[in-house]
Amino acid sequence: MIRGFETSEYKSRVDRAQRMMAEDCIDALLLTTEQNVRYFTGYLTRFWESPSRPWFLIVPQSGKPVAVIPSIGAALMGKTWISDIRTWSAPDLVDDGVTLLADTLAEIVGQTARIGIPSGYETHLRMPLTDFDRVRAALPNVSFGSDANIMHRLRMVKSDAEIGKIETACAIAGRAFDRVGEIAGAGVPLDQVFRDFQRLCLAEGADWVPYLAGGTGPMGYDDVISPATDAPLQDGSVLMLDTGLVWDGYFCDYDRNFAIGAPSKELQSGWSRLLDATEAGKAAATVGNTARDVYHAMDHVLTGGQGGGDAGRLGHGLGMSLTEGLSFIAGDGTELQSGMVITLEPGIEMPDGSILVHEDNYVITPSGPRQISPAAPKDLWVI
Numbered sequence: 001m002i003r004g005f006e007t008s009e010y011k012s013r014v015d016r017a018q019r020m021m022a023e024d025c026i027d028a029l030l031l032t033t034e035q036n037v038r039y040f041t042g043y044l045t046r047f048w049e050s051p052s053r054p055w056f057l058i059v060p061q062s063g064k065p066v067a068v069i070p071s072i073g074a075a076l077m078g079k080t081w082i083s084d085i086r087t088w089s090a091p092d093l094v095d096d097g098v099t100l101l102a103d104t105l106a107e108i109v110g111q112t113a114r115i116g117i118p119s120g121y122e123t124h125l126r127m128p129l130t131d132f133d134r135v136r137a138a139l140p141n142v143s144f145g146s147d148a149n150i151m152h153r154l155r156m157v158k159s160d161a162e163i164g165k166i167e168t169a170c171a172i173a174g175r176a177f178d179r180v181g182e183i184a185g186a187g188v189p190l191d192q193v194f195r196d197f198q199r200l201c202l203a204e205g206a207d208w209v210p211y212l213a214g215g216t217g218p219m220g221y222d223d224v225i226s227p228a229t230d231a232p233l234q235d236g237s238v239l240m241l242d243t244g245l246v247w248d249g250y251f252c253d254y255d256r257n258f259a260i261g262a263p264s265k266e267l268q269s270g271w272s273r274l275l276d277a278t279e280a281g282k283a284a285a286t287v288g289n290t291a292r293d294v295y296h297a298m299d300h301v302l303t304g305g306q307g308g309g310d311a312g313r314l315g316h317g318l319g320m321s322l323t324e325g326l327s328f329i330a331g332d333g334t335e336l337q338s339g340m341v342i343t344l345e346p347g348i349e350m351p352d353g354s355i356l357v358h359e360d361n362y363v364i365t366p367s368g369p370r371q372i373s374p375a376a377p378k379d380l381w382v383i
Contacts, residue, residue: 017154072095275358299330
């Protein structure tokens with residue numbers, strides 16, 4: 001799999017965005033978050049982990065995007081297809097890009113324009129609100145408002161090249177999961193398993209492992225988000241590892257459950273029910289159906305249609321972020337489209353009050369969902 005994208009990929013994204021902007025009477029998009037900036041530029045760096053500096057990308061209704069960024073990022077941005085790169089020395093506690101951004105916006109769109117900023121579900125501004133107020137004050141006749149969900153709509157549907165990167169991430173995780181028997185077993189502390197599993201992911205080709213969760217217990221686990229403790233794995237228990245590793249800027253997100261020793265009948269029964277729910281979700285995950293249709297199909301198997309569960313959803317969209325786009329909940333009417341990448345993540349409550357969760361990754365195609373995470377075994381993996 002080749003890293004990066006051809007310039008034509010970015011131009012196609014900009015073209016689609018600009019058509020949407022014209023339809024919604026938006027003169028430019030102002031983007032401030034890592035994934036949205038990278039979506040149009042290919043600017044991939046972990047330097048975003050530092051909150052000290054804001055970064056800006058302006059996508060006008062016509063023409064190429066313009067980067068307004070700290071000078072420390074100029075060299076790397078210069079390796080992308082972006083040619084108009086404007087910088088300031090940051091951090092500047094007096095004027096951290098405010099004047100440069102306002103001047104650039106005025107030059108590109110004029111003193112009267114409508115600027116769209118991602119403002120809905122899963123968005124944040126990523127610049128000080130006081131600085132944003134100063135930008136607006138410097139452009140009193142410019143309207144700043146919602147981007148009409150343009151970024152949300154664009155990123156939900158992936159190109160073939162994007163899907164290929166997610167598939168590569170899934171394959172890397174699959175090879176690491178195949179090796180869990182090397183690092184886990186009765187008596188091994190859970191936190192050691194977490195550290196060693198991340199090592200396996202890196203050894204198999206992951207760029208980094210920003211997300212790893214899991215748990216262990218006799219029939220399940222208390223939750224699916226806790227950090228690991230030093231409690232040793234017990235014979236007869238279940239171990240779950242859920243990884244969101246990254247390859248070339250794209251995530252996988254799926255889990256695997258392992259029996260430590262022979263699984264109990266209750267554990268195997270719960271596992272079979274999860275697989276049945278996943279199959280029901282797959283059958284419903286077709287072009288034209290909605291996210292709520294998929295939710296109800298899985299929930300019918302899990303609860304008989306009663307709903308509930310503390311997780312809040314039974315899967316989600318996936319891509320440049322660990323979770324993005326739709327949620328498989330009763331209230332999400334998003335229509336499934338070819339090119340969407342999703343997770344199906346059913347969960348059930350076990351007889352002892354713990355939970356058991358299964359998750360896999362799929363791409364929506366005209367002929368139905370295609371699994372891109374390696375298939376899970378019908379019988380629980382036994383270590």
